[in-house]
Amino acid sequence: MAQAKSIDELSAVHKQVASVLQSKFGRKFAESSTFRGELTYVVAPEDWHAVLEFCRDTEELQFDRLDCLCGNHFPEREEAPFEVIANLVSIPNTTRVRVKTRLSEDQSLPTVTDLWPSAGFDERETWEMYGIGFEGNPNLTRLLTVPDFNGFPLRKDFPLQGTVGGRIRWDFKGEI
Amino acid sequence: MEEGSAFVGIADPRDPREIRDLSAAFKRPSPIELPQTLEGDEEHVPGVLTTTLDKIINFGATVSYWPLLFGLACCAIEMMACAGPRWDISRFGMEAMRASPRQADGMIVAGWVSLKMAPRVIRLYEQIPDPKWVLVMGSCATSGNIWDTYNIVQGVDALLPVDVYVPGCPPRPEALWQGLEMIRKRIREGKHGYDGMHTIPIRAAMGE
Numbered sequence: 029m030a031q032a033k034s035i036d037e038l039s040a041v042h043k044q045v046a047s048v049l050q051s052k053f054g055r056k057f058a059e060s061s062t063f064r065g066e067l068t069y070v071v072a073p074e075d076w077h078a079v080l081e082f083c084r085d086t087e088e089l090q091f092d093r094l095d096c097l098c099g100n101h102f103p104e105r106e107e108a109p110f111e112v113i114a115n116l117v118s119i120p121n122t123t124r125v126r127v128k129t130r131l132s133e134d135q136s137l138p139t140v141t142d143l144w145p146s147a148g149f150d151e152r153e154t155w156e157m158y159g160i161g162f163e164g165n166p167n168l169t170r171l172l173t174v175p176d177f178n179g180f181p182l183r184k185d186f187p188l189q190g191t192v193g194g195r196i197r198w199d200f201k202g203e204i
Numbered sequence: 205m206e207e208g209s210a211f212v213g214i215a216d217p218r219d220p221r222e223i224r225d226l227s228a229a230f231k232r233p234s235p236i237e238l239p240q241t242l243e244g245d246e247e248h249v250p251g252v253l254t255t256t257l258d259k260i261i262n263f264g265a266t267v268s269y270w271p272l273l274f275g276l277a278c279c280a281i282e283m284m285a286c287a288g289p290r291w292d293i294s295r296f297g298m299e300a301m302r303a304s305p306r307q308a309d310g311m312i313v314a315g316w317v318s319l320k321m322a323p324r325v326i327r328l329y330e331q332i333p334d335p336k337w338v339l340v341m342g343s344c345a346t347s348g349n350i351w352d353t354y355n356i357v358q359g360v361d362a363l364l365p366v367d368v369y370v371p372g373c374p375p376r377p378e379a380l381w382q383g384l385e386m387i388r389k390r391i392r393e394g395k396h397g398y399d400g401m402h403t404i405p406i407r408a409a410m411g412e
């Protein structure tokens with residue numbers, strides 16, 4: 029009987045993705061790892077747009093869908109506490125890849141709305157929740173919090189409790 | 205049976221050969237002979253019920269309280285269960301949850317109200333025609349529950365006049381049912397959450 033396949037083993041299509049990406053950007057990846065058959069690469073913020081564009085447009089990869097783009101905050105990492113993560117899906121090849129980049133406070137990223145228009149909402153939310161700027165995003169305005177909100181709620185140093193500044197802070201005039 | 209008379213019949217399923225004559229049941233009803241029997245009787249005038257218009261309207265409203273079809277969070281799942289066949293609030297004329305505030309008699313605020321949602325909740329409330337009754341369902345809508353955070357209204361009573369609070373996280377459908385019974389009691393008694401208010405609390409807070 030054939031040995032059961034380990035869940036950590038890369039499938040053949042993902043091995044192909046890994047070899048294409050390694051041969052193109054080998055030295056530029058700060059880190060690469062696999063977990064349960066999924067590929068993760070960490071790139072520098074300068075290469076962010078180029079790597080994602082390569083993933084979308086190369087014949088062998090064809091990552092035509094941006095599954096999600098989100099942020100993360102690691103206050104213990106002094107120089108680069110912020111992280112932006114893009115999860116890509118290739119519908120023709122049924123492959124996935126995760127691309128990350130690490131940012132310092134006040135550092136911004138180029139937008140990827142020119143590659144996937146759906147990145148607009150994701151970048152907007154990442155900006156709203158972590159304060160990570162995206163240069164070139166056409167509509168970086170508050171979506172889930174009230175317009176006069178102060179602070180970035182998903183940062184780890186944001187207070188967990190208490191409405192900041194009173195019971196109801198938003199002036200409802202003109203809204204109701 | 206006479207030859208040529210109108211004959212209405214139906215086949216008896218137990219005995220197909222037997223045809224029963226039902227023409228008597230289709231006879232024109234005879235005119236009611238009340239005037240003759242009540243002649244000279246001053247005391248007993250049947251068919252007249254003395255009441256006030258308010259009472260009869262409130263009685264009608266108790267058996268047709270139509271809440272707004274409106275759920276905000278997890279509590280709405282229990283509200284749906286309550287409307288479903290197991291708890292079945294349609295027994296009391298409440299199953300017709302109206303999707304338009306203009307056809308509703310009140311609202312069940314089921315779930316937390318975020319600050320962005322608050323203006324919409326107020327707008328929906330204000331579009332419900334008077335008289336209206338508000339039931340607040342769950343700890344979130346009552347007091348904010350564990351979400352003592354930047355984006356949640358800490359109690360809907362800061363926005364709207366509330367009739368009944370139902371505690372729980374989430375309240376069981378029986379609890380919501382009891383709350384609706386309390387709403388029915390208030391309807392019968394003609395009491396409203398906004399009695400004695402000039403304007404709703406949020407407008408008062410805004411100085412309007």
Ligand code: SF4
Binds near residue numbers: 278315316
């Ligand atoms: S009271 Fe509990 S069940 Fe209801 S909305 Fe709040 S968290 Fe959800």
